[in-house]
Amino acid sequence: MKNKETKLSNGSNKLFEGSRFIMPQHREAAVIAAREELRQSRPLFDEQRIQDLSYAINEAINERSQVNISIFGEFGNTEEQGWISRIDQLKHQIRLETGDRDFEWIKLEDIVDIQVR
Template identity: 35%
Template sequence: MSSKLGDGLWEAKFILPEHREAIKSRRLEEKRKAWPVLDDQEIEILQQIFTKSYNEHRKITIRLFGEFDYREVTGGVTAVQTYATR
């Protein structure tokens, strides 16, 4: 025989709306990914790949950071801006 407190019945019926929102927010925050930090060598490699794609008109696939997941984009480099935006 299961108790009413142990099988989730208590949770499902008697949780306050603000507590439910707090739980949802916490679960969403746990899925958030940290911003990747690139060192100088990795940045140099990326610059070489972009330059090669630009010069040779080749397609590349890059992985873009997102807060909750990554997204892949395929295409060619048509312009290069050399200023840093850190």
């Protein structure tokens, strides 16, 4: 007669067999925690950097030059291309024309970098 394996038998892993399962709530909490580790904070610019960005915006508007704008995002910056057509000083945002009739309003505080082409 063969020896019957039990959860407590030597060499058996059946005692912890149930620990391989992850409850949906625990998995969701782990995913949220991993995502929060990737979150980045908004960069703080000194006065010189702010003046450089302002100069680039004014140059782009006056010369109607195309620009590449890096926009802050909590989980990664995005890049947009187009022409700056307006500055809304009341709302602190610029209007970026991206196509024939397409445009996007971008808050000045979200601009990380501007490259005039």
